[in-house]
Amino acid sequence: MDPKNLAPLQGTFVVVLVTLVGQGLTFAPLVRMLGLRANETDQARVRNEARSAAVEAALARLDEVAAAEPDSAVAVNTTRTQLLARLARYRGRLDLLEQSGSSELPTSPAYETALRVRRTAIDAQREELVRWRDFGRLPDEELRVLERELDHEELLLPRRASS
Structure with a gap:
């Protein structure tokens, strides 16, 4: 490539780099200065949705284990029971969060x-x-x-x- 053609690319690279780094370094102090905080209810909702999804993935994997290892039935059933109880707990928390109309965590x-x-x-x-x-x-x-x-x-x- 001709060195004359590199100059515009280098300029573009510098502009992108300065923009990303500049915004990245100043965003957190700006948020703190403005006193902005994440909504605790939304954070709890996301955590419990992620927990539920993780448990559902584990339950699906247990089906694979049960199919591949027939002698693991007792262990799979015990684990499934524990995971289903956990999933019910997470869904109960999600229901409680959905019923709450405020940004404060419901108790x-x-x-x-x-x-x-x-x-x-x-x-x-x-x-x-x-x-x-x-x-x-x-x-x-x-x-x-x-x-x-x-x-x-x-x-x-x-x-x-x-x-």
Whole structure:
């Protein structure tokens, strides 16, 4: 290619680069300065729609596993039951979000109670495991493994109930 023909391409490249980088670097500070925030209800709706889609994909994959591995029927059915319960929970949250006409996250007393009860149960499990360790029934290493499992379970619980 002739060097004379490259000059317009280089100019175009510089203009595109400056436009993209300039806007990219200034957009976030501008949004913060204006005090704009994403609608929490819309964010929760998108998350729960994505969760539902992911569970539906998992259910479809289970059908493939069941067809390919007939001896996996018990495991597939157990997992399917758990996933269907999760899907029902996500759809229930979506229904609650759809019924809410505001930008604030709606709360469900039943859901709030379920989260509080689940956290209480995790705390009780943790306390019992420490008692087992204190009485010499559970080695420290095994306690740490089990505590990590409980930590993971607790981290999966939403901080805000309706998310």
